[in-house]
Each structure stands twice: as structure tokens, then as C-alpha cells.
Amino acid sequence: MSNGNVFQPRIVAFFCNWCTYTASDLTGISRLSYAPNVRIIRIMCSGRLDPQFVIAALREGADGVLVGGCHPGDCHYIEGNYKALRRFLLLKKMLKNMGIEEERVRLEWIAASEGDKVQKVVNEMTAQIRELGPLQLHAIPTPDSMKECAAAACCCGEGGHR
């Protein structure tokens, strides 16, 4: 990416077709510019978000993942966003245990009329992840590597693997 000196985080966004994807179109139609770091992938409903997508995105080199769905009560499919929320909370817990900062994944409710919110959220998230720096993923620990870690007094002893 351009602007070589500053860290340019790579953010993947999963937006639901009915609210947030439409909102992101509105952001464009309204010419509200935002950080170029986000890549939007359309899904029909935030309830379609398999937590594996988030993990795969982080594995494939994303520094953060943004999920956008309709506001509670507004889901085109009645309650897909609630299901997304439930999964998301569990996923966040799991990522935390893996030593991935919570701020790297974010779930936002953005209605079709909230083009300005897309701009705000993307800019905020880009700045936040820029501060965190690139995501560093280490190999899955083995008993041997854990021993090494313990000897080096790294964070593994506190339950995390960095």
C-alpha cells in the first residue's frame, strides 16, 4: 500500500446486504471519504458470518475484521443479527485467549441510512489498529515450545500465546 512510512493496516469487513452494505453504498454516493484500508465482502445477513471467516481473515493477513449488520430488531431475516452477536461475543473471548487484541475485531450495527457511520467506524478502526500495529501470529505452541516460553518468562505463563 502507498504511504510507505506509516503502517497501513489491512481490514476485512463483512457487511450484510440489507443494512450495512447499502449504507456503505450510501457513503460512496454521498462522497464521504474514509481510510482506504477496508475491503468489504458482502454477505446476505450478519447471521451468515461463520466465525471461521474472521479467523481465516486474520490467518490470511488481515490486521482487523469489521462486521456490520442491521440494528437490533431491524434484521431483514428477523433475528440473524442477534445470532451474529452471540457468535461474535464467543469468538471475541476465544480470540482473546489466543492473545489477539479485542480491538482487532469489531461488530457494528449500521442502518441503510447511516452512510456517515460507515465512514466514522472505518476511520476509527483504522486508527485504532494502526496504533496496535500489525497482527503477529505465532505457530501453535507445542509442549516443547511452551517450556521454552516459560523459560523466557513470556506471556504464555499467563495463559496467552503470542
Add this chain to the structure above:
Amino acid sequence: MIAFDYNTATPRIGVYICHCGINIAGKVKVDEVAAFAKTLPHVVKSCDYKFMCSDPGQELIQQDIRELGLNRVVVASCSPLLHEPTFRKACADAGLNPFFFQMANIREHVSWVTPDKEAGTEKAKALVAAAVERVQHNRPLEKKQVPVNANAMVVGGGIAGIHAALTLANSGKHVYLVEREPTIGGHMAMFDKTFPTLDCAACILTPKMSDVKNHPNITLWSYSEVEQVEGYAGNFKVKVKRKPRYINEESCVGCLECVDACVFKTPRFDNEFDLGLKKRKPVYMPFPQATPTVVTVDPKTCLQLSKGKCAQKCAEVCPKDCFDFTQTETYEDVDVGAIILATGFQVFDGKRIPKYGYGKYENVYSSLEVERLVNASGPTQGELVLKNGEKPKSVAIIHCVGSRDHKTNKYCSRVCCMYSLKLAHLIKERTEAEIYNFYIDMRTPGKGYEEFYDRLLEEGVHFIRGRVAEVSDWAMTPEEKGKLIIRAEDTLIGMPRRIPVDMVVLSVGLEAHKDADEVRRKFNISCSHEGWFHERHPKLAPVSTATDGIFLAGACQGPKDIPDTVAQAGAAAAEAMAMIDKGVVELEPNTAYIDEELCCGCRTCVGMCPYSAIKADEALGIAVLNEALCKGCGTCVAACPSGAAQQNMFTDQQIFEELVGVLNYV
């Protein structure tokens, strides 16, 4: 159709980068993106072109499908919500299954939001790479065709709903018109005259109201509300709640003998239709031309219904035995193909701006109240008088109350300037009072509107440019005593002014109904933060919504005057008709399916489905999905632990490949 085995045939991908004039090309180096796309796997053709959606642009794709044997097509241009159907059709016309087409959104998501050309180009490349990766895993699908129910429903019986219902009914469609008040007519029925022609509102509206009542193709359900909406375009199932009137609607002829006989000798309850300026009895008809011409019993004030004890004189005198105090809510279930929402607006409550003294000083009125006062069938038979019964000698009309105001509503309500002019004319005509209009800007765009403004200027109505600071009764001179004093800055002479008047009219703005949010959820459409329902596209689909089969008419979509409302209602009726007359709707084939080989019968998906489309088959020990019920949200797919549940157009593989594309190439 081009015959090839998509499972084994090598993908041959064509990539087309659209300039969209300078919309994209201004912020994305399209030639560079096209050159980049050429380096991607299986891409056999890559180019950029000025307008891909134009005929020559589409022809380019079709020619390559035929001559280069393309079996996958990627177009990087605008949002798929705009032109995906265009390009799918182009592919289909050239013999390629339209679902082998994939779109990359490099306008709304790139060029329009990325000021830096380098960054924009990189982002566009990533999105193109993602589409190229994804399209290789697209599968041939077919749109399902479902027959359309030929009936329609119109919700809201104001002028918008009335016009839409009549238009549909005249074309031979059966229409269910649902109105929550006891009568149809809406706000227009409350007006005396309409601007700028000063047509008598009742004279032009009431014939349409009785047409509705008498039309063989219209079922009118007044005093009713839509309770629940299920289904999809062409096949909605609507449950309508019919509130009890305590009157047999079929037999009542509106003779009003019951009203005379009511044990309350004088009317003492606020008549909602007259905004409380006139009183009514517990059994009442809102106004003489109410449609349907039947009385309604108000359960809150009727002694029999609220206290359970009354002599029931009303029922005694009824010549047709219409009274039934045991009535309860009933429900009607109907199937309709299309729904038109025409739920209208509410006016701004003047009390929200205390400095104008509405609710504090008795001679401060809202414009809608004045509409009733100047109406010949209103509380004063058209006499405009002060609370003490005298005619006002001076009247101030304050524009933009609850409009163009950052503290209340930012938007312009569009009709207030014109109705203020109309009221100024009517008040002057009836009282010969001096009239002062306090305005921010005069907004009179419309046929004959500016001419009407000129006429008012000639009639000697005063126009003072400036927002009013305060309305008070603090007299500073003997002449001001007993008057309402307007303090405002006259921005044209650059001086503050004090003008004592007898009456103040607040030109209140239009607002979305308080329960607009609840209503639009029922119909599964979206609204702006102000509560106005969202049209699908502000220019090209102004009466459609994001939910197929649901259309908008009138002020529920945004403030508008009567001519615009009627035009929009006609448009909505035409759209509904086009859908019904086509006879079938095509459904996106994005339904889920279950791979029987992989399903382990864990039933996780069964509980996930909001439409109960998945059942566990006890005998087979697997989940079975009913495609007819599936709406394609993909929640079951996300939950399936074994990957047996998949969603057409959005398989796990397609999304994973899109992810890889978006991250790995740039």
C-alpha cells in the same frame, strides 16, 4: 446455453474494468488495474472501458463470451445493488449462466470514498482479485419463478392511499384499503381550500372517498390496523386487526339518531378530527362526509363500555338495531401480491418550542387548527374568531416551526410556505385583518406557486424576513396591552421589531408518524433517522423499497404536497400493477441446501432457522431443508459444524476464496 461441465472445465475468466466516465477513472488507474487482472490465474481477457453498462460495453462481454469462450465474467464497476442485474442479463443473453458473473464494487466502495489515487488503485486491485478468485467457485443457478397473487393492499386512507387504491381497483385488481382512523380522508379532509388554486378540498376529495366506498374492487377496512406481514413479493400474508366499533358496520346508515339520543346531552369530549376544537359525544361520526358513513363508539368515554352501566338510549333509538356492545377485536387474514404504504405524516407539536407560547397563550394556534377554523364544516362554521369570539384585527404567521431548525427538524417541510400563503389569503378574506408572515426564505417551487405568492404580495399581506425570537404578552405600551407581541429581527432592514397582534399561527412542519419505526419493521423496510420511509433509489426507484413488492406513496416517504402525493400514488399503483400483471416474480436463488453426505444430524441448524424451513428427519438421521420456505439468510450455514449446510451464491468456499483474493494479491 453454453454447454460445459463447470466441475471440470478450466475457468476462462474475462475481467472488465469500467471507467464510469470519470467517476471511477478519476480516482483509480483503470489501465493499471486491468493490466494487474491479466496476471491473475485463469484470466484470459482483461480490459478497461468507458461505460461497461452501455450497450457497446455489454456487447464487448457478449462478444468475448462467444469468441474467446469465456465461462466466467467479472465486471469491476458500481455497486451490485445497481447494475448486477444488467450484467447478469448480458451474460445470459450470450448463453452463459448469469450466475457465472461476479461484480467488484470499485465505485461506491473505492473511487467515491478514496481521495488518494494510489490507494484507490491498490484497493480496486484487491477487490478485482477477490472477484476473480470467487467467480471460479460460482455455480450455475436458476432463478425460481413464483406466481403473483393478483390482489393488492393499500395501507393508509389519505389522499395517497385513496388515489393508489382507486387506480389499482380501476385496473381490475382487488384492493384491501386499511385505515386506522374511523374514516378515510386523512389530512386533506381537514383542509378547507388547497393551494395554489384555492380548490375546495372537500369538493375534490369527497367524491373520491365515496368512489372508494362504492368500488366493487375495493374492500375498505377503516378503524383497522395491519398486525402482521409475512411472505415475500407476490405472496404476502397479511393479518389485519379490526378494532371494535360496537356498531354493525354493514347495517349502519349514519342517520345519527343515536348521537342525538346519547345520555350525554351535550358533546363534551374532544373530537380528534377537529383537533379538540370541537366536542363530540361517545358515539360519533368524525365529520359529516366521513367514509364509511357509520358511527363509532369510543370505549374510553362511553358509559356502557367504560363503566358497564348506561340506559343505552342510543341502542334503543337505532332504527336498524346496529349496536353491539359485546364486539371485540377481530382479525382478517388476506393474501396479497403487492402492498402500497401510504401512511402519511403527523404535524409538529408547537409545544416543543416553548418560546412561541403554543399551549400557553390561547390565541396561539397551529396551522392545522386554523385549517379547521377556516373550514365551513369546522368548529366555527368557517368563522375565524379569537377565543373571546371577536374577529382578529391582526394575525402573525410564523413560518418554519419545527422545520429548518437544528434543534428540531433540519429538513424543509416543503408545504409550509405555500399553506401559510393560503391561510394568509383565507384569513384576510374573512377578517380583513393585517397579516404578518415571518419567514426565513420563501420557498414556492411548483406550478402556479410563485404566481400565488405574487398575488399575496399584491393583496397587501406583510412579509418580514426573520426568524421570530419570541411570542409573549408582556406589553410595553398601552397599545400592546392584551395583545400577543412578536419579537423578531427584520433581516432585510437589519432592525429588531416588536409587532403586537391578536392571533398567532404557527406554520408547523411535517414529521414522520411517531410509530413509523414500528410500522416499517412490520413491513421489513428501512427509514431515515427522521422516520421517513426509504425509497429504493432516490431518482430511479422513488416509489419502490428495498423489499420487493412493497411500494411507497405520499408523505410517509418525505414531506410533499397534494399534487406530488397524488402523482406518487399513481406511480406506486403502476409499479404494483406491473408486478401483478407480469404474473410471476423471480426469486434470487440464494437459498440454503444440505449436503446429505456430510450432515451428521446434530440439529444445530434446526433451531437456527427463523422460518422453520429445516426439519430433522428422524428416519434418515439428517436435517432436511424445505427450499420453498428458505429465504436465504445463511444463518444455518454459519452454524453448521460439519459444513453440510451451504448457501447458494454464498458457499463457504466462495467467501473463503473472496477473502484470499482480497488479502493475498496486493
